[in-house]
Amino acid sequence: MTDIFAELSWRGLIHQTTSPDELPKWLAEQSRTLYCGFDPTADSLHVGSLLPLMLLRRFQKAGHRPLALVGGATGMIGDPSGKSEERKLLDTDSLAKNVAGIEQQLRLLLDFEGPSGARLLNNHDWMGKFSFLDFLRDVGKHVPVSVMMAKDSISGRFEREAGISYTEFSYMLLQAYDFVHLNKHFGCELQIGGSDQWGNITAGIDLARRMQGPQLYGMTCPLLLKSDGTKMGKSEKGAIYLSAKRTSPYAFYQYWVNVADADVGKCLRFLTELTQEEIDALDASRSTDAAARQSQKRLAEELTRMIHGTEGLSAAERATAIFFGAEISQLSDDQLTEIFADVPSQQLPKDRLSGDGLSLIDALVESGLAPSKKEARRTIEQGGAYVNNTKITAVDMKLSPASLASETTVVLRSGKKKYALLRFVG
Numbered sequence: 001m002t003d004i005f006a007e008l009s010w011r012g013l014i015h016q017t018t019s020p021d022e023l024p025k026w027l028a029e030q031s032r033t034l035y036c037g038f039d040p041t042a043d044s045l046h047v048g049s050l051l052p053l054m055l056l057r058r059f060q061k062a063g064h065r066p067l068a069l070v071g072g073a074t075g076m077i078g079d080p081s082g083k084s085e086e087r088k089l090l091d092t093d094s095l096a097k098n099v100a101g102i103e104q105q106l107r108l109l110l111d112f113e114g115p116s117g118a119r120l121l122n123n124h125d126w127m128g129k130f131s132f133l134d135f136l137r138d139v140g141k142h143v144p145v146s147v148m149m150a151k152d153s154i155s156g157r158f159e160r161e162a163g164i165s166y167t168e169f170s171y172m173l174l175q176a177y178d179f180v181h182l183n184k185h186f187g188c189e190l191q192i193g194g195s196d197q198w199g200n201i202t203a204g205i206d207l208a209r210r211m212q213g214p215q216l217y218g219m220t221c222p223l224l225l226k227s228d229g230t231k232m233g234k235s236e237k238g239a240i241y242l243s244a245k246r247t248s249p250y251a252f253y254q255y256w257v258n259v260a261d262a263d264v265g266k267c268l269r270f271l272t273e274l275t276q277e278e279i280d281a282l283d284a285s286r287s288t289d290a291a292a293r294q295s296q297k298r299l300a301e302e303l304t305r306m307i308h309g310t311e312g313l314s315a316a317e318r319a320t321a322i323f324f325g326a327e328i329s330q331l332s333d334d335q336l337t338e339i340f341a342d343v344p345s346q347q348l349p350k351d352r353l354s355g356d357g358l359s360l361i362d363a364l365v366e367s368g369l370a371p372s373k374k375e376a377r378r379t380i381e382q383g384g385a386y387v388n389n390t391k392i393t394a395v396d397m398k399l400s401p402a403s404l405a406s407e408t409t410v411v412l413r414s415g416k417k418k419y420a421l422l423r424f425v426g
């Protein structure tokens, strides 16, 4: 058993805990069972939920037993915590799809073998069987409405015109009951979650006490925010997800490689398993040579490997190298599209490549990289023209089917970074 409390403290991962005087000792005494729940609001977790998921993993590595809960039941209702408006209800098909997607990701980061082996649970398995009348009698009876109304997630909504439905108001009772259930059936004594979960976690602790159950504990971690206060894990194109179908390994890697200097230290401490010494060394490297962006590269490498494996990482690194000028051959159209997502492209009929082929001069003009044939010629003569990232100095060069970097596409470049794609179709 390693001292998990000390580890989480230096990482800055402890936002609030119940019984702060007792908790460090209680955790050090013996292996404990803890849980964290994830609602199936999408078919993949996003970067924000990586933080509590990594927290479960850290607890497990320190010798504790994690329960990863998918909210098949709670996902049917929608947690009002941290939300200013009522959520739309999900239909059963999307829910089932989302549960399956999330379960897969929870499996990825936890170890299911051995004495502190993780368990994957779905609260629909017990909540689905509860009748409404039984729930009101067995659970609701123990909870004063005044206590529920005092929670931030609820009181904040009362102040707004739209208010809150009875359905969302009741959400905390479901999560509170989960904690009691997991305690009874799995010996779970600690619940963790993001700071917005404090109200729900303490509702569970309270419920256990009122139902004459044992003392339970709670701990929250900070939300993953950037230095400007906005949420981490959102790009211009939307949230960064853990599933490769939603966010490719390359896009995932790119997101981390581009994190600002002001945020990267926190990301390293919050999301990676690098040691304090390694992170200190990276902090130091930023003050001596920030331009080398060693911290960002290491962050991107660690996270991409953890989520997408070594293969995903090397694909992402290869794609990055290509974007920065490495020679291109034999990629799929999809890979090319990904790497050059923001690069302008033109379509031309396939037969332009047959016969004598298409002159590079014409190609540079058609792609928009050169305003005229004269300029195109000059670019080639000055050594600024590239086909698939290979420099071409012959002004009479012709593109042929052999010039394709993928099934349909030739990548043209003018100068250091100005790219354009020509797609040959039909």
Ligand SMILES: N[C@@H](Cc1ccc(O)cc1)C(=O)O
Pocket: 036, 037, 038, 039, 069, 071, 074, 079, 123, 174, 175, 176, 178, 179, 197, 200
């Ligand atoms: N309310 C949590 C998910 C959750 C669901 C059920 C639980 O028992 C615990 C946590 C969230 O929205 O992130």
